[in-house]
Amino acid sequence: MKKNTLIISIILLAIIGCQKSTGIKEGRKDIDRKVDSVLNLMTLEEKIGQMNQYNGFWDVTGPVPSDGDAAKKYEHLRKGLVGSMLNVRGVANVKKVQKIAVEESRLGIPLIIGFDVIHGYETQSPIPIAESASWDLEAIKKSAAMAAKEAAAAGINWTFAPMVDISRDPRWGRVMEGAGEDTFLGSKIAVARVKGFQGEDLSSPATLAACAKHFAAYGFAESGKDYNTVDVGTSTLYNTILPPFKAAKDADVKTFMNAFNELNGIPATGNAFLQREILKGRWNFKGFVVSDWGSIMEMMAHGYVKDKKDAADLAVKAGSDMDMESYAYINELAELVNDGSVKESLIDDAVRRILKVKFELGLFEDPYKYCNEEREKSVIGSKEIQEAALDIAKKSIVLLKNENKVLPLKKSGQKIALIGGLAADKNSPLGSWRLAAKDNSAISVLEGMQKYKENELIYAEGASVAVGATNFINEVQVNLTDTSKFNKAIEAAKKSDVVVMVLGEVGFQSGEARSSTSLDLPGIQQELLEAVYQVNKNIVLVLNNGRPLTINWAEMNIPAIVEAWQLGSQTGNAVAQVLYGDYNPSGKLPMTFPRSVGQIPIYYNYKNTGRPGPKKEVFWSHYQDETNKPLYPFGYGLSYTTFSYNDIQVSTQGKNVKVIVNVTNTGEVEGKEVVQLYIRDMIASVTRPVKELKGFELITLKPKETKTVTFTLTEKELGFFNNTGAFIVEPGEFKVFVGGSSDTSLETSFDFL
Numbered sequence: 177m178k179k180n181t182l183i184i185s186i187i188l189l190a191i192i193g194c195q196k197s198t199g200i201k202e203g204r205k206d207i208d209r210k211v212d213s214v215l216n217l218m219t220l221e222e223k224i225g226q227m228n229q230y231n232g233f234w235d236v237t238g239p240v241p242s243d244g245d246a247a248k249k250y251e252h253l254r255k256g257l258v259g260s261m262l263n264v265r266g267v268a269n270v271k272k273v274q275k276i277a278v279e280e281s282r283l284g285i286p287l288i289i290g291f292d293v294i295h296g297y298e299t300q301s302p303i304p305i306a307e308s309a310s311w312d313l314e315a316i317k318k319s320a321a322m323a324a325k326e327a328a329a330a331g332i333n334w335t336f337a338p339m340v341d342i343s344r345d346p347r348w349g350r351v352m353e354g355a356g357e358d359t360f361l362g363s364k365i366a367v368a369r370v371k372g373f374q375g376e377d378l379s380s381p382a383t384l385a386a387c388a389k390h391f392a393a394y395g396f397a398e399s400g401k402d403y404n405t406v407d408v409g410t411s412t413l414y415n416t417i418l419p420p421f422k423a424a425k426d427a428d429v430k431t432f433m434n435a436f437n438e439l440n441g442i443p444a445t446g447n448a449f450l451q452r453e454i455l456k457g458r459w460n461f462k463g464f465v466v467s468d469w470g471s472i473m474e475m476m477a478h479g480y481v482k483d484k485k486d487a488a489d490l491a492v493k494a495g496s497d498m499d500m501e502s503y504a505y506i507n508e509l510a511e512l513v514n515d516g517s518v519k520e521s522l523i524d525d526a527v528r529r530i531l532k533v534k535f536e537l538g539l540f541e542d543p544y545k546y547c548n549e550e551r552e553k554s555v556i557g558s559k560e561i562q563e564a565a566l567d568i569a570k571k572s573i574v575l576l577k578n579e580n581k582v583l584p585l586k587k588s589g590q591k592i593a594l595i596g597g598l599a600a601d602k603n604s605p606l607g608s609w610r611l612a613a614k615d616n617s618a619i620s621v622l623e624g625m626q627k628y629k630e631n632e633l634i635y636a637e638g639a640s641v642a643v644g645a646t647n648f649i650n651e652v653q654v655n656l657t658d659t660s661k662f663n664k665a666i667e668a669a670k671k672s673d674v675v676v677m678v679l680g681e682v683g684f685q686s687g688e689a690r691s692s693t694s695l696d697l698p699g700i701q702q703e704l705l706e707a708v709y710q711v712n713k714n715i716v717l718v719l720n721n722g723r724p725l726t727i728n729w730a731e732m733n734i735p736a737i738v739e740a741w742q743l744g745s746q747t748g749n750a751v752a753q754v755l756y757g758d759y760n761p762s763g764k765l766p767m768t769f770p771r772s773v774g775q776i777p778i779y780y781n782y783k784n785t786g787r788p789g790p791k792k793e794v795f796w797s798h799y800q801d802e803t804n805k806p807l808y809p810f811g812y813g814l815s816y817t818t819f820s821y822n823d824i825q826v827s828t829q830g831k832n833v834k835v836i837v838n839v840t841n842t843g844e845v846e847g848k849e850v851v852q853l854y855i856r857d858m859i860a861s862v863t864r865p866v867k868e869l870k871g872f873e874l875i876t877l878k879p880k881e882t883k884t885v886t887f888t889l890t891e892k893e894l895g896f897f898n899n900t901g902a903f904i905v906e907p908g909e910f911k912v913f914v915g916g917s918s919d920t921s922l923e924t925s926f927d928f929l
């Protein structure tokens with residue numbers, strides 16, 4: 177270690193040590209003092225270095241880069257001009273870069289290591305929209321905690337998750353990454369994921385700093401086209417888009433990531449209204465904001481800034497604290513400060529925020545605390561993590577249709593044909609945000625079903641979904657013509673009692689930059705489905721997909737349909753246990769399934785308009801060629817049993833409103849039900865939706881058992897944001913609905929005084 181680094185490190189340790197010696201609990205005040213002590217040692221260049229994040233730029237086990245960008249990044253690392261790196265993973269690699277930052281730079285300030293731990297690190301849990309279908313907040317929190325444990329064991333200490341973007345547009349591929357269309361459910365899930373990732377002790381080497389993204393409105397991209405323009409009104413912004421971010425902030429999320437899109441003409445990265453007025457002002461957020469990849473520079477393409485210098489100037493003033501891979505801050509900020517364009521106090525504020533998170537992660541105490549080889553070996557892929565992945569995978573499955581009790585399958589004496597390009601696929605179920613997963617590491621549906629040995633199982637692919645290998649950065653080449661395997665599949669179906677068909681999307685057909693104008697089964701899968709149907713109508717359709725699909729023909733003709741999303745590493749076990757009835761499906765859709773792309777955006781919490789229908793004449797809000805109704809509504813999902821809802825009652829106690837309902841299991845097997853509560857504010861100074869989810873409870877009922885479920889509505893649930901962003905509660909009539917889906921008709925009403 178160089179002499180001067182040693183001196184500085186001794187000073188730093190003294191600063192840290194003495195405060196520790198006073199025995200003062202590590203509160204915010206204490207950390208703030210430490211942060212200031214470090215900040216006071218830093219040069220302007222070193223401060224700006226903390227605001228600079230680089231992508232992993234060389235194979236650290238290889239030779240040191242000697243030229244080009246990589247050499248410059250390496251130099252910056254050595255000079256303490258890098259605050260964070262992303263996409264460096266594995267203890268050996270993280271240790272290498274951390275060692276350079278800590279032992280070769282003047283001050284030895286540790287790096288914070290970020291990674292997209294979206295639904296798992298090496299072990300994948302279901303994609304986030306699938307987990308959201310469980311409505312099981314504890315299981316979702318556990319899933320995030322397991323992901324954190326595994327990633328932290330690999331040297332990571334910051335995840336770029338949870339993505340909390342609400343979206344009503346399944347053409348947008350990133351709906352797979354969020355919690356669906358509803359703000360109330362999305363807010364609850366945002367909190368569960370933040371608390372799962374960050375745990376009770378952020379300095380533990382089993383937890384990660386979380387990141388609420390993408391701030392804001394990214395899910396409202398025009399025409400569902402990724403990165404596209406967003407133009408929304410204040411009522412949608414305040415009542416639909418912002419609340420999940422506020423919930424994450426209130427759950428003490430340590431970082432935010434801004435968004436690629438412009439919002440109402442101002443790119444999110446340069447949007448002071450979002451980042452300064454709302455996030456750091458009204459919400460008093462004390463963490464830091466990282467730009468999304470290159471988004472500072474992209475303000476040039478937006479036509480918002482003329483060059484990199486202008487971009488750096490506007491981004492830092494708008495509250496973007498860290499620059500991910502634009503090289504704008506590291507190259508331009510010092511000059512902007514020196515020529516007086518940017519106050520150094522802005523730099524200090526950003527650096528304080530970044531250093532504070534590093535202190536909270538324990539990185540100053542021990543920069544290598546996340547770099548333990550033994551822990552890496554014992555934690556990654558552990559039984560505990562696999563079991564959690566299986567648990568949440570089963571809970572994420574939604575039963576969409578089950579006519580004539582085709583499901584559950586008999587466990588013996590049946591000949592089953594398993595058909596579909598995704599049935600034996602061990603890669604697609606990992607989804608698109610599976611960066612650290614081993615290729616082909618998922619348990620396939622075929623493997624899961626082979627564990628049920630009492631039945632004869634014949635597998636026939638029928639048709640591949642994609643042509644050739646698929647990956648994160650290239651378009652998927654869809655199989656549009658190769659029907660050469662149809663006949664074998666048809667033969668298998670002919671001689672079987674039941675046919676299980678696994679159809680849908682390969683993992684990289686949804687996710688970032690995967691927008692689609694069609695939501696039909698991709699390629700020739702519909703042709704395959706109908707060809708098999710000609711010889712055997714006893715079909716169970718298992719969907720593997722990252723977004724709602726317009727499976728109208730299947731809904732009309734196929735007796736059983738299971739929504740199995742992309743369930744991650746334990747896919748096959750989860751699907752098989754549900755198909756065979758070892759787990760009674762309990763999932764509910766977190767996003768509306770449209771009948772046609774022409775209906776989009778279609779969502780359950782729509783406004784009534786001035787011309788609701790239906791009416792005899794044409795003068796009401798409708799289509800000539802399609803119903804207003806979805807294929808499957810938000811909150812919908814069946815079980816192997818049935819439930820009835822009765823005796824809804826409401827009583828007001830002061831400002832609180834109690835809603836009571838009896839739920840009965842009217843079937844033959846035990847089942848779990850997500851009891852959902854919706855309200856409608858009949859008259860308000862800003863029009864309110866015809867239904868709004870304001871409560872849900874998971875209950876398990878034995879056959880014929882009845883439970884009384886009670887919800888309490890407070891001003892928090894009954895109020896809304898007006899167009900100035902003020903939260904208001906107005907007296908008046910409210911309707912209240914309770915049921916197992918948003919299309920419930922069990923209702924009553926009350927007057928809120």
Ligand code: GLC
Pocket residue numbers: 262292336389468469688
């Ligand atoms: C991507 C994504 C963002 C991700 C980041 C780092 O482009 O938009 O969600 O966290 O870059 O990979």
